Amino acid sequence: MTDLAAPEALPKPKRDLLPVLLPVILALAMAPLIGSASSWVTLTVASLAMGMMIFIMASGLTLVFGLMDVLNFGHGAFIAVGAYVATLVLLPLAGWVQADSLLLNLAVLAPAALLAMAVSGALGLVVERVLILAVYGQHLKQILMTTGGLIVAEQALYALWGPQIIPLPLPTSLRGSFIIGDIAIAKYRLLAMLVGLVVFLGIQLVLNRTKIGLLIRAGVENREMVEALGYRIRRLFLGVFMVGSALAGLGGTMWALYREQVHASMGNDLTVLVFIVVIIGGLGSIGGCFIGALLVAMVANYGGFLVPKLALVSNILLMVAILMWRPRGLYAVTSR
Amino acid sequence: MTDLLTLSGVHTHIGSYHVLHGVDFGVPAGQTTMLLGRNGAGKTTTLRTIMGLWPASSGQVTLAGQRIEQRATPDIARLGIGYVPESMAVFSDLTVKENLILAARDAALDDSRLEWIFGFFPALRRFWLSRAGSLSGGQKQMLSIARAIVEPRQLLLIDEPTKGLAPAIVVALIECFAEIKRRGATILLVEQNFNVAQQIGDSVLVIDNGRIVHRGDMAALAKDTALQEHLLGLSLEAHQ
Amino acid sequence: MMILSGDPPRSRVLSILLVIIIAALAVTPLVFPGAKAMNVATKICIFAALVASYDLLLGYTGSVSFAHTMFYGIGSYAIAIALYSMGPSWAAVATGLAIGLPLAALLALGIGLFSLRVEAIFFAMITLAVASAFLVLASQLSWLTGGEDGRSFQLPELLRPGTVLISKDLFGFAVNGRTLTYYIVLVAAAAMILGLLRVVNSPFGRVLQAIRENRFRAEALGYRTVFHLTYANCLAALVAASAGALNALWLRYAGPDTSLSFSIMLDILLMVVIGGMGTMYGAIIGAAIFILAQNYLQTLMSVASNAAADAGLPLLPGLLHPDRWLLWLGLLFIASVYFFPTGIVGRLRAGARRPLR
Numbered sequence: 001m002t003d004l005a006a007p008e009a010l011p012k013p014k015r016d017l018l019p020v021l022l023p024v025i026l027a028l029a030m031a032p033l034i035g036s037a038s039s040w041v042t043l044t045v046a047s048l049a050m051g052m053m054i055f056i057m058a059s060g061l062t063l064v065f066g067l068m069d070v071l072n073f074g075h076g077a078f079i080a081v082g083a084y085v086a087t088l089v090l091l092p093l094a095g096w097v098q099a100d101s102l103l104l105n106l107a108v109l110a111p112a113a114l115l116a117m118a119v120s121g122a123l124g125l126v127v128e129r130v131l132i133l134a135v136y137g138q139h140l141k142q143i144l145m146t147t148g149g150l151i152v153a154e155q156a157l158y159a160l161w162g163p164q165i166i167p168l169p170l171p172t173s174l175r176g177s178f179i180i181g182d183i184a185i186a187k188y189r190l191l192a193m194l195v196g197l198v199v200f201l202g203i204q205l206v207l208n209r210t211k212i213g214l215l216i217r218a219g220v221e222n223r224e225m226v227e228a229l230g231y232r233i234r235r236l237f238l239g240v241f242m243v244g245s246a247l248a249g250l251g252g253t254m255w256a257l258y259r260e261q262v263h264a265s266m267g268n269d270l271t272v273l274v275f276i277v278v279i280i281g282g283l284g285s286i287g288g289c290f291i292g293a294l295l296v297a298m299v300a301n302y303g304g305f306l307v308p309k310l311a312l313v314s315n316i317l318l319m320v321a322i323l324m325w326r327p328r329g330l331y332a333v334t335s336r
Numbered sequence: 337m338t339d340l341l342t343l344s345g346v347h348t349h350i351g352s353y354h355v356l357h358g359v360d361f362g363v364p365a366g367q368t369t370m371l372l373g374r375n376g377a378g379k380t381t382t383l384r385t386i387m388g389l390w391p392a393s394s395g396q397v398t399l400a401g402q403r404i405e406q407r408a409t410p411d412i413a414r415l416g417i418g419y420v421p422e423s424m425a426v427f428s429d430l431t432v433k434e435n436l437i438l439a440a441r442d443a444a445l446d447d448s449r450l451e452w453i454f455g456f457f458p459a460l461r462r463f464w465l466s467r468a469g470s471l472s473g474g475q476k477q478m479l480s481i482a483r484a485i486v487e488p489r490q491l492l493l494i495d496e497p498t499k500g501l502a503p504a505i506v507v508a509l510i511e512c513f514a515e516i517k518r519r520g521a522t523i524l525l526v527e528q529n530f531n532v533a534q535q536i537g538d539s540v541l542v543i544d545n546g547r548i549v550h551r552g553d554m555a556a557l558a559k560d561t562a563l564q565e566h567l568l569g570l571s572l573e574a575h576q
Numbered sequence: 577m578m579i580l581s582g583d584p585p586r587s588r589v590l591s592i593l594l595v596i597i598i599a600a601l602a603v604t605p606l607v608f609p610g611a612k613a614m615n616v617a618t619k620i621c622i623f624a625a626l627v628a629s630y631d632l633l634l635g636y637t638g639s640v641s642f643a644h645t646m647f648y649g650i651g652s653y654a655i656a657i658a659l660y661s662m663g664p665s666w667a668a669v670a671t672g673l674a675i676g677l678p679l680a681a682l683l684a685l686g687i688g689l690f691s692l693r694v695e696a697i698f699f700a701m702i703t704l705a706v707a708s709a710f711l712v713l714a715s716q717l718s719w720l721t722g723g724e725d726g727r728s729f730q731l732p733e734l735l736r737p738g739t740v741l742i743s744k745d746l747f748g749f750a751v752n753g754r755t756l757t758y759y760i761v762l763v764a765a766a767a768m769i770l771g772l773l774r775v776v777n778s779p780f781g782r783v784l785q786a787i788r789e790n791r792f793r794a795e796a797l798g799y800r801t802v803f804h805l806t807y808a809n810c811l812a813a814l815v816a817a818s819a820g821a822l823n824a825l826w827l828r829y830a831g832p833d834t835s836l837s838f839s840i841m842l843d844i845l846l847m848v849v850i851g852g853m854g855t856m857y858g859a860i861i862g863a864a865i866f867i868l869a870q871n872y873l874q875t876l877m878s879v880a881s882n883a884a885a886d887a888g889l890p891l892l893p894g895l896l897h898p899d900r901w902l903l904w905l906g907l908l909f910i911a912s913v914y915f916f917p918t919g920i921v922g923r924l925r926a927g928a929r930r931p932l933r
């Protein structure tokens with residue numbers, strides 16, 4: 001293939017970096033307000049970990065919207081289903097979970113997360129075929145159908161697992177913190193950050209370095225033209241929908257371990273958070289979704305520390321502020 | 337001469353609007369056929385119907401002996417149709433190179449074919465790794481056409497390629513279309529500008545109110561100003 | 577015809593159903609004076625009005641709001657907080673309304689101006705976020721709202737159950753403060769529904785429908801769509817808040833579960849879709865069917881669940897457990913969006929038209 005040098009390349013379009021800097025600016029600006037360095041590090045790590053988990057849950061939603069203009073109001077169901085399915089592995093193998101061995105702990109966590117992703121992904125297949133295929137291009141019906149799906153999924157979870165909260169203890173070796181000087185960093189938060197970063201980089205790699213990724217980016221911009229070039233975008237969409245659902249399941253598992261409990265209502269609660277993130281980021285933008293998730297988590301953590309009362313509505317205030325600045329979110333996807 | 341593409345009795349509805357009212361025509365293989373008509377006559381709809389983007393509600397579309405009016409857009413494209421929409425529809429977030437990689441589908445980009453394309457669109461070589469969104473309007477049009485011809489396609493559907501472009505670029509496009517035809521492709525080209533049309537076209541179709549009202553030789557129509565006036569009316573004067 | 581604003585039910589079966597429902601509601605205190613029947617009848621009245629106001633948004637403008645319970649809750653809480661803090665007086669009721677209704681309208685105005693400019697999907701997401709924040713606020717600001725426990729309060733003397741207005745000896749049934757409250761609810765709900773019917777059949781209502789059908793065309797015709805949509809949003813919020821006030825008066829209580837929870841929002845959605853979007857009459861039908869099912873179907877499910885458990889069937893007892901009735905309604909909801917997008921009213925009207933063709 002010709003790899004041509006571009007001697008006369010156009011002036012690079014100005015990359016819109018301001019949103020990227022926003023979390024950094026926010027974190028730095030908060031430092032003097034918080035005062036103690038150790039609290040600041042703890043809060044920042046907590047924000048990053050929480051933000052990564054929210055990002056994992058929200059990424060699928062924003063991709064699906066960007067690619068196919070479908071907003072899944074039932075996205076939270078995949079989150080809850082993932083968490084419940086993970087208990088199927090984690091609770092019977094409680095011995096391994098409680099063992100003080102990182103190897104044994106991971107040996108049970110990994111299959112739990114994989115099973116959660118597999119079941120959520122498979123459920124995504126069913127939901128796309130049954131609920132969404134029939135209502136492509138009809139926003140009103142999409143909202144109604146997927147909301148109906150959310151009700152049914154939540155009730156089915158209650159029917160299968162009962163209405164009580166299921167406690168889900170963290171594996172022993174992931175409890176506690178690393179202590180560096182007077183700074184404490186929770187081990188599980190580090191793991192969550194790591195997984196979140198891997199997912200983010202993975203998505204970026206696929207989007208920017210593979211043919212499938214090119215197709216997804218092209219499809220976000222102009223679905224019709226992708227079809228006119230001879231690609232069956234419906235199949236591509238189904239794939240993205242399943243991956244997005246699987247990621248929601250993974251995020252649900254991680255969130256359940258973070259909170260050390262599972263409940264069917266977590267789908268509903270997290271849906272709201274995930275929506276705020278997706279709106280802030282700009283519907284359809286993965287980069288915006290990542291930054292949005294970090295911002296939401298930072299505002300929740302810093303806000304909760306500085307002005308506990310404010311934390312209740314901090315997400316809404318953040319959303320209002322961002323939308324005042326950029327009415328279509330941090331990164332508006334061009335064609336919409 | 338055999339027709340590569342034929343439409344017979346094609347009706348197309350867009351929502352509640354009945355746009356094509358029984359379109360019949362053939363596009364002879366190896367020729368450039370111009371599709372002319374007023375704004376709103378149904379030119380774009382005809383191309384989109386062939387591509388399956390606005391499927392025909394009745395009638396037949398046949399490509400090289402195969403019925404295609406029931407098929408999905410990707411399947412139609414894979415029969416060897418290159419489509420250049422009116423909006424150009426380049427993927428602005430992707431580079432020029434990435435746009436062409438997608439257009440080549442399963443094949444790798446072919447160096448000699450790229451050189452051939454760069455021959456009449458040198459700008460694409462220069463901006464090879466630039467985002468398509470940063471190109472000028474004319475360069476986007478070149479990219480859109482390059483996408484349709486980066487692999488050999490038996491039929492090209494091109495919608496108003498010269499609209500809003502500078503005269504110098506229009507000349508380059510005319511040269512390009514001649515080149516493509518020399519390589520053996522069949523072209524169906526929608527054009528508003530009669531001057532351009534008479535330089536490129538072998539045969540001509542005129543559509544009005546969703547029906548073909550004239551079919552014939554481009555050269556004959558170019559000579560017959562009275563007929564031009566009758567068929568194309570005011571839209572003609574605007575361009576001359 | 578005047579009272580129906582020239583928009584009659586247009587189906588004989590529908591008319592009969594409506595007459596039955598309204599007649600039953602009108603005589604409930606006389607025929608079924610029991611607490612359960614009265615509660616069910618009141619809830620039907622309140623929800624019919626609430627769902628009708630939601631239909632103004634969903635059915636007539638095509639915008640999905642998840643903040644409708646927020647307005648309902650504002651109405652409820654305004655009454656509850658006013659009566660709780662000012663004591664059981666009519667002045668307190670008036671104060672509650674004077675604070676709650678404008679507050680609801682103002683919030684609706686804010687949300688509308690903020691989010692109705694863009695796509696329907698955006699509005700849906702924003703309202704969901706705002707409503708959930710409001711729910712958290714209401715359950716956390718305990719000094720004002722009583723937190724999770726909510727606020728119980730005393731009604732003005734006239735509306736109390738102990739106040740006998742007409743003794744049993746006179747007509748053979750007693751009319752007490754409770755009966756009076758019921759009729760206040762019934763009349764107010766009927767007035768709101770008739771008012772909404774008038775709105776949707778006014779020129780303003782036609783513009784709303786034009787916007788629903790094709791927003792760009794409506795804009796091109798010179799209608800300021802954001803203004804119209806925001807106005808509809810405020811109107812719907814006002815009615816919802818009024819319905820909430822009625823609800824608080826009936827329950828003598830306002831709390832997160834009875835007036836703000838997300839499940840009430842889902843109930844409203846179910847009722848409007850099952851009844852029939854964009855018809856107004858669908859609100860009455862949907863509310864009546866849903867609330868009757870909610871109250872009486874659960875008993876049936878309990879019987880079935882126990883029977884399944886006795887027979888030793890797996891899974892079925894859990895699925896048929898009365899608490900799982902939302903599962904079945906959810907399935908019904910999906911099926912009705914899928915197969916009967918026009919709901920019961922739309923079906924009946926289509927059935928009524930067919931013989932004419």
